[in-house]
Amino acid sequence: MLAAARLDFSIVREAAPALAHGALVTAEITAAGLAGSLLVGIGGAALRTSKSRAARTAAAAFTEFFRNTPPLVHIFFAYFALPAIGINVPGIVAATTALILYQGAIAIEIIRAGLEAVPAGQLEAADALGLGGLDRFRSVVVPQALRISLPALGNNLISLFKNTSLVSAIGVLDITGVAQDVIAQRLSSAELYLTIGAFYLLSVFAFSAVLRFVESRLARYAT
């Protein structure tokens, strides 16, 4: 109670428009990150399960490097590295690129595991029906692999969403960055952290609810 008395949420009301804009930036980075990491995941998983040993090794090395090093360091690296190789992009692009590579590396492993979990009998049945490689992949393997991968891909999306807060470290004004900005000008900080904490928490609950709904819809043909 004593602690609560020291909180004054009027500061949050004043900062609301800026925070709303920050939330939009967070949403944009999440959307771009999701699309990018899925592309990296699908492409990487294709390499990871290909016949070429070199491709498999390269994809495995990519995954192991990114998932064993901190995304925050990747963001700093991209922030310095992209301009250094002549790509002059805003910080938000560098940071999003770094997040795409990190979450994409995890997506590679998730999708690979999904592909390998499709039972051998399914491939045999598709072969026996004369389905060619592409039809077999598209109609039989991919839908089942996606269903198997979906819960883990959902967790990866939630992890991506939370990791977007790291972009504030290089000055991007996502919702965490905006909060930091406001805090730098005013003395109070607890109110703002509680507010953006609630924003992240409620968003994660919403993601989880949607994912659970999709999974339950797909469960009707679970075996």
Place this chain on the structure above:
Amino acid sequence: MNAYLHALPALLGRGLLATVTISVASMLIALVGGFGIGLLRALRNPLVDAAAIAYVEILRGIPLLVLMFFVCFGLPQLGIGIDAAPAAIVALGLWGAANGAEIVRGALVSIPRGQSEAGVALGLGRIAVLRSIVLPQALRRTVAPFMSLFTAIVESSSLAALIGVKEILETVRVDIENDATLWTPLLLTALALYFAINFPVSLASQRLERKLG
């Protein structure tokens, strides 16, 4: 090159030491807290369950960075002053405990129901069933997930740089501020250090997972 060599001792000395200290201390909190909360949930008390679920969902639902900022900068406003390095350990430890609780709970529910039924049929009480039948079997299933939690904690310890703790990343950042040309070797060295700590643990965890699963 000279400037880089000049910067190395601090990075490999104090920086690396801080990263390892923060990670290990946080991991200890995660282990104790994770087992504490996970085992409390095995009691199936509705109140305890609700509190544990709330704790786990909240800690896993907000970005660790926001939690760390709150502990370091928000708590003093509420009368709880805390230094940066302890704040980083508290935030990482609380976050790790929430993840640890899920690991322990997952391992406990993965033990087939028939095992505890057999224990009850032998006349053992609930605590005895948990202690002598379920827990010993569940314990080995927590090892690989806790190892990968450790790698996540090591990665996340880099967030302490953003509250000013002089661990690996912050040491590098300060050096880059002094001499911007050093970013490539310094950041690559930082990445190599994190990789050197995490990769062996991650490999061992994957190998163990494959052996058990």
Place this chain on the structure above:
Amino acid sequence: MTAEPRSAMVSLDGVRKSFGSHEVLKDINLSVAPGEVCCIIGPSGSGKSTILRCINRLVRIDGGEVTVDGLRVTDPTVKDVDLRRRVGMVFQQFNLFPHMSALRNVTLAPRKVLGLSAAEAEARALSLLGKVGLAEKAGSYPAQLSGGQQQRVAIARALALEPKVMLFDEATSALDPEITGEVLAVMRELAAEHTTMICVTHEMGFAREVGTHVVFMDGGSIVEEGPPRSVFENPQAERTKAFLSKVL
């Protein structure tokens, strides 16, 4: 050997196959005429299922020759798809596609392989599902069907390409005993329509009553073959006698 290669629907000639150092098929010779129901019996691990997989090239043979409706499986110019549209296969574990309704399981191959329109494929599938007694289950997913129903859908799926020969790989082994009857009834009906069938089976009653030809295999070789009556009632080889005395 009374085989006449020209009139045979399926013929195996000196077929050999090894997995690693394990020789699964040793010099197999077999001929199945159109309309014949060939039942392959024998202990587990005798190579029965591998024979079926050599016929539609799910397994590539190491030596010898297999001919299906005039197509040689070792001929590299013979495409997989040409072979497989002539050969329908039913699996022990059904292997229905779990993410597709019964109807889509049956229409998939006619659409993708034969290029039928959705409407044509659907009409064919509904008629086949009716034939196996499951017209009203067309919209159900495999998980919503019993094992016997799933296997009947799988038979309809295999028939949808109008194959020249049907392979049954222990089609009733994964089913509860009280359910095998509904699947065997469908197989009997196919036999009565003079469908060419090769059945690996543990159902001795079916082999005896429906089979026109029975093959006993052991250790990768054909030990004895002939009309059901002679194999079951007057077995010549000791190994056949020993096997039959155990299962009958």
